[in-house]
Amino acid sequence: MDGFSDFEIFARVVTSGSMSNAAREAGCSPAVVSKRIRRLEERLGTRLLQRTTRQIALTEVGQGFYERVVAILSGIEEAESWASSGSSAVRGVLRVTAPTSFGRLHIAPHLPAFLKEHPELTIDLELSDAYVDLVADGFDLAVRIGELENSSLVAKRLAPSHRVLCASPAHLEACGRPRTLADLSRHPLLAHNTDQWRLEGPDGPVTVRVDGPLRTNSSEVVREAVIAGLGIALRSTWDVGPELRAGTLERVLPDHAGSRSVGVFAVYPSRRHLARKVRVFIDRLAELYGPVPPWDLGLGFETPAAAA
Secondary structure (H helix, E strand, O other): OOOOHHHHHHHHHHHHHHHHHHHHHOOOOOHHHHHHHHHHHHHHHHOOOOEEOOOOEHHHHHHHHHHHHHHHHHHHHHHHHHHHHHHOOOOOEEEEEEOHHHHHHHHHHHHHHHHHHOOEEEEEEOOOOOOOOOHHHOOOEEEEEOOOOOOEEEEEEEEOEEEEEEEHHHHHHHHOOOOOHHHHHHHOOOOOOOEEEEEOOEEEEEEEEEEOOOOOOOOHHHHHHHHOOOOOOEEEEEHHHHHHHHHHEOOOOOOOOEOOEEEEEEEEEOOOOHHHHHHHHHHHHHHHHHHOOOHOOOOOOOOHHHOO
């Protein structure tokens, strides 16, 4: 009898014409059906059915109650059908949060084609470099860049994120090209929200203290400063790939780079009952980026070994 409410049992009795028929449909005994009807009538304080040895008949109250119960059950069935179909449809509002620069460069340009492919979908994209609580703030998905800590959230790696030391040719001509990590101390080092860089090189991990004439909480300010020739910066290739390819920026100490465990991740609250709109969006980003994302092309990361 699990899953059959008293309302459903009552409706089955009326539509099938007898308690025996209703019992067969519900997979129980007529005695159980009779007990459920009796319990319903006692709760309501009125008789719903007139019973004889051969048939049952609705009372006047029972007739009005039946009409309302059928409408309620029909509404529940429609709601369940809508929710079930919604899990496989790409529709509704998809709330996404992403870092400001990355979202502007590598998410926003792909949205028109994605929305054209899924006309029933609306994307609410919030760009912010601040930490966002997905559950508390009601987001379906976050794109995050970094080394993810263990948490209750689910993370899917979308792409590597290579961070390289770089500077403008003008700065390097004026101040010299560093040959060792120690040489960095003779250059202005540009960073935001940190006073040290964690690098990996031939001798393993190393930490470099960052000291320079500019302090800012904006990654984009650092980007403009390094292009303008103010000093050396540790930048992601997704951010300065075009400048590295064009020669506007040059790599410095190419045998040292940021941690290999840093990546671009899609983070979402749970795998269970993941809405199709979320899954399709994540799959599209993974397809667009891949093991060797477009921003790394031409920079020496094209082979799987280099991209690892």
